[in-house]
Amino acid sequence: MIRYLLMPYLIGLGVLSEAATISGSYSLLDEGVSLSRRNSVLNVDRVALNLPFQSERHEIDQGSVLISHRGVKERWEVRLGGKRLGFLDQIEQPSWTVFEFSQRSFQTDTDRIEIIAPTATDAVDIASISVVAFSPSQLKRQSQIDLKVSDDQGGALPSRITVLDNEGFLAPLMVVEGGEKSAFRTGVVYQSTGAVSVGLAAGSYQVFVNRGPEYERAVFMLVLKEGERRALGAQLLRSVDTSNWISSDPHTHTFTNSRHGDATIEERVITIAGEALELPIATDHNILTDYQPAATRLGLTEYFTPVIGDEVTTKEAHFNVFPLRPDSRLPDFRILDWKRLLGHFRQDDPARIIILNHPHNVHNGFRPFDRKHFNPVTGRGVRRIDLNVDAMEVLSSSAQQTDMMLVFRDWFALLNQGYRVVGLGTSDVHDVNRYIIGQGRTYLAGNDLNPGAIVIEEACQALREGRALISMGLFVNMTVNQTARVGDTVTSRETTLVEVDVQSPSWLPFDRVMLFANGSLIRSRGIGLGTSKQPDGLARNERRITWRLSKLKNDTHLIAMATGPGNIGPSWPIPRPYQGNGERFIPRVAGATNPIWIDSDGDGKFSAAREIGERLWNQSGKRVSQVLERLGDYDSRVMIQVADLALQSGTPFWDVLSPNAIRELGAESLGLIEALRAWDEKDRVQ
Numbered sequence: 001m002i003r004y005l006l007m008p009y010l011i012g013l014g015v016l017s018e019a020a021t022i023s024g025s026y027s028l029l030d031e032g033v034s035l036s037r038r039n040s041v042l043n044v045d046r047v048a049l050n051l052p053f054q055s056e057r058h059e060i061d062q063g064s065v066l067i068s069h070r071g072v073k074e075r076w077e078v079r080l081g082g083k084r085l086g087f088l089d090q091i092e093q094p095s096w097t098v099f100e101f102s103q104r105s106f107q108t109d110t111d112r113i114e115i116i117a118p119t120a121t122d123a124v125d126i127a128s129i130s131v132v133a134f135s136p137s138q139l140k141r142q143s144q145i146d147l148k149v150s151d152d153q154g155g156a157l158p159s160r161i162t163v164l165d166n167e168g169f170l171a172p173l174m175v176v177e178g179g180e181k182s183a184f185r186t187g188v189v190y191q192s193t194g195a196v197s198v199g200l201a202a203g204s205y206q207v208f209v210n211r212g213p214e215y216e217r218a219v220f221m222l223v224l225k226e227g228e229r230r231a232l233g234a235q236l237l238r239s240v241d242t243s244n245w246i247s248s249d250p251h252t253h254t255f256t257n258s259r260h261g262d263a264t265i266e267e268r269v270i271t272i273a274g275e276a277l278e279l280p281i282a283t284d285h286n287i288l289t290d291y292q293p294a295a296t297r298l299g300l301t302e303y304f305t306p307v308i309g310d311e312v313t314t315k316e317a318h319f320n321v322f323p324l325r326p327d328s329r330l331p332d333f334r335i336l337d338w339k340r341l342l343g344h345f346r347q348d349d350p351a352r353i354i355i356l357n358h359p360h361n362v363h364n365g366f367r368p369f370d371r372k373h374f375n376p377v378t379g380r381g382v383r384r385i386d387l388n389v390d391a392m393e394v395l396s397s398s399a400q401q402t403d404m405m406l407v408f409r410d411w412f413a414l415l416n417q418g419y420r421v422v423g424l425g426t427s428d429v430h431d432v433n434r435y436i437i438g439q440g441r442t443y444l445a446g447n448d449l450n451p452g453a454i455v456i457e458e459a460c461q462a463l464r465e466g467r468a469l470i471s472m473g474l475f476v477n478m479t480v481n482q483t484a485r486v487g488d489t490v491t492s493r494e495t496t497l498v499e500v501d502v503q504s505p506s507w508l509p510f511d512r513v514m515l516f517a518n519g520s521l522i523r524s525r526g527i528g529l530g531t532s533k534q535p536d537g538l539a540r541n542e543r544r545i546t547w548r549l550s551k552l553k554n555d556t557h558l559i560a561m562a563t564g565p566g567n568i569g570p571s572w573p574i575p576r577p578y579q580g581n582g583e584r585f586i587p588r589v590a591g592a593t594n595p596i597w598i599d600s601d602g603d604g605k606f607s608a609a610r611e612i613g614e615r616l617w618n619q620s621g622k623r624v625s626q627v628l629e630r631l632g633d634y635d636s637r638v639m640i641q642v643a644d645l646a647l648q649s650g651t652p653f654w655d656v657l658s659p660n661a662i663r664e665l666g667a668e669s670l671g672l673i674e675a676l677r678a679w680d681e682k683d684r685v686q
Contacts, residue, residue, distance in 0.1 A: 062135050065099045065113065068127040068169050074118035088115075091434045093573055094127070095170040095186050098136045127169070140174040142202040143224035146231045148195045149209055156194025157236055158273035158303065159211045160436075162571040163187050166204040170570075174199045181298055183267035188433040190267075190274040192300055202226040208571035209234040212276035212438055213473045214242055216505050216540070217571060239540040240475050240503045245443040246459055248279035250355060251311070251320055251393065251426035252437060257284035261430020265294045268437070273303040275438040278451040279459055280304055283311040283320045286333045290326055305454040311357065314341070316366040319389070320355040321345050323456050338386035353460055355424060356392040358399040360407060361579055369410055377676045378610070378644040379413030387414060391422035391463060395470050395590060397440035398428040399578045402585050408561075408592070412519030415557055415595060416637050418608035422463060423594055425470040435575055443469040445487070462487075466594040473568075474510050474591030475503045478560040480598065489597040489606050496549040496598060498523075500560040504541040508572070508589060510564030513545045517556045518609055518637035520668060523547045529565075553635045555607045557595035564589045613641030622649060624656040631665060639665060640672040647680060 065080060069088055076088040078099060085099035113129065132139065149159045165171045170187020177197035183190040189198055202224055209218040218234035252272075256265045263271065269291050272280045282289035291306035309322030312331045317338075321331055329348055335341040345354050359369040368374070373383040381387055392414075393399070394407045401407060414421050425440040444459045445467035462468065467487035469477060477486065478500050484490035500513055515523040525545055566574040566587025574587035597606040607615075612634065620627035624646050631639045643653045653662060654677050663670055 062102050063133045064136050066130040068096045070094045070125040072124050074120045074122040077116040079114040096172050098172045100136050139201050140199045142226045144199050144229045146197045149234045152237050158192045159209050160274045161189040162208040164206045183270045183432050185433040190271045192270045192273050210571050211236050214240040217507050239505050246279050246446045246448045247277050248442050248444055249277050249427050249438045250281045251283050251428045252280050253284055253430040257287045257289045263432045267432050269295045269300055271437045273300045277438045278304050278448055281307045281309045281322050283309045285311050285313040302452040304451050315364045317368045318357040354389045356389045358396050379417030387419050391424050393426050394423040395425040395440050395472055396428050398435040402577050402581045402583045416609040418610045422466045423470050440472045468594050470592040473508050473589035474562050476562045476591035477501045478593045480596045484596050486593045491599040493602050498547045500545045502543050502562040506540050509541050510562045513562045516559045552600040554612055555600050556598045559595050561592040609637040610641045612638045617642050617645045636669040639669050
């Protein structure tokens with residue numbers, strides 16, 4: 001009789017926790033196991049001791065081990081009888097991993113299933129372990145769904161299909177027809193032709209059909225019997241109007257060239273079509289990737305216009321550079337002097353776009369926006385980094401921060417410093433399904449009527465001019481005084497009329513709309529959740545918010561933002577932070593504009609808060625007592641620039657002014673001064 005012994009995990013030869021030996025015909029690990037490795041110390045939180053098995057070795061010529069799990073970020077190895085079966089799928093969603101084994105997997109009558117912890121910090125939940133006496137292929141062919149996906153005119157439509165079992169776990173599946181033009185992983189299929197046939201084990205399922213955040217989704221509840229074949233039809237209506245806005249993901253990868261993640265070039269172009277991206281930028285690490293040949297081979301050129309780029313991956317920071325040509329000289333990633341590096345990027349073509357990627361990620365111990373070389377209160381770079389880039393990622397769905405607003409606040413500070421850095425949304429995706437391509441995306445002003453023939457130079461010009469909208473699910477746009485659009489500079493000396501439009505499909509709600517002036521939150525409105533039926537007959541989320549602002553004290557950049565709950569379901573899950581800080585993470589969907597620049601003094605140009613502050617500081621003879629008398633005529637962001645100039649001169653406000661004098665500047669100014677003081681005392685390089 002064969003008996004299985006579950007070891008929650010082993011490291012070296014030391015067994016940390018040992019389960020009892022179980023014998024019998026069939027059972028299920030139904031209580032769950034929590035495993036973690038933190039700071040090189042392994043901990044077992046709870047162990048449940050029911051493990052499925054077969055009672056006679058000759059009955060298991062070929063079989064499968066099925067493990068359901070949650071929260072897998074690192075590589076957890078699974079062994080049977082001392083032999084490696086493989087690794088748990090690296091995905092944080094509830095999911096199954098299926099392993100195949102044969103008689104050759106067995107060593108003794110007490111063969112064990114072992115789950116071995118990675119060397120990196122990680123924590124996972126093992127929900128169940130099952131052993132069945134047939135192969136993964138046999139398991140996934142017990143039943144079949146034949147799915148057709150169309151648009152509102154009946155035309156074939158690429159899409160993403162998500163299949164969950166009755167416990168909400170991504171279900172084991174395989175594509176049995178249409179596989180050459182699809183990309184699939186456990187629980188997810190991207191199809192590019194409008195039709196696909198998917199094999200599944202017999203059971204109960206939820207099936208979701210999506211096509212990015214501009215379309216409604218279809219949902220099916222199924223109970224499939226063994227041998228059953230079910231036909232399904234899904235019509236996806238485009239409910240979000242993004243006319244004259246090009247959907248772009250400026251940060252995408254392939255395993256083929258970046259050598260991590262799992263998406264081949266062919267799979268990447270299928271996923272691009274399935275998420276309705278119109279201008280994907282290929283940015284593999286220190287190599288040029290062209291999606292065009294794969295798109296041509298697979299007949300997908302009508303859906304998007306690919307752009308060749310490069311993620312220049314240095315020891316200190318990552319930059320995306322594009323557009324490039326197949327014969328372009330590869331940028332030199334060994335240059336560490338930022339000023340020289342940025343000049344090098346444009347050496348062959350001054351019109352190239354340069355993006356600073358995920359500025360809070362740590363690589364080789366260096367964080368670009370570490371507070372030692374970046375002042376987050378004023379936006380001043382204090383050491384080593386040159387911020388004369390065209391754009392930066394402020395919302396990256398695969399590299400989120402625990403505090404979603406962290407990078408936005410840094411961006412606001414840069415704008416106040418006078419940098420015209422465009423904010424972008426990206427996905428930075430390397431996988432078919434671990435992260436979703438285009439979940440973070442940027443909309444660029446331009447003609448998107450024919451997605452397969454977008455003029456790349458015009459799209460890049462729109463990006464350079466700040467005619468860009470940031471999105472992770474929500475489409476947010478804004479006008480000022482009914483004529484000024486995102487990226488414009490407009491003179492508005494008296495009242496300013498701001499109109500903010502927010503759209504999303506019915507399955508992706510938002511609950512708050514905000515307006516920032518020079519980075520200060522000046523308006524916020526809560527929105528009740530729920531869809532409304534629009535004049536065109538579609539049910540979607542759509543609101544227009546209007547604010548009339550009194551005369552602005554000084555030139556001001558306005559940015560609108562909307563957010564909503566991130567628990568929107570398993571078909572478009574919001575991932576946890578890539579490098580979290582240990583605090584509780586509350587997922588949110590979001591959308592934001594780039595600035596509209598308000599010339600409030602009527603001099604025909606926009607002056608940033610730093611420029612205004614320098615003018616005030618110099619006019620006051622660089623004396624705190626003199627400048628204090630004039631600060632009431634300006635907003636708090638100008639005031640903090642003056643305070644920073646005083647700090648640099650050796651006369652910080654908190655050493656010169658009384659606490660009462662500082663308090664008289666107002667609550668927001670007081671908070672900014674305290675933040676500047678804290679940064680000066682703790683973080684800056686002396």
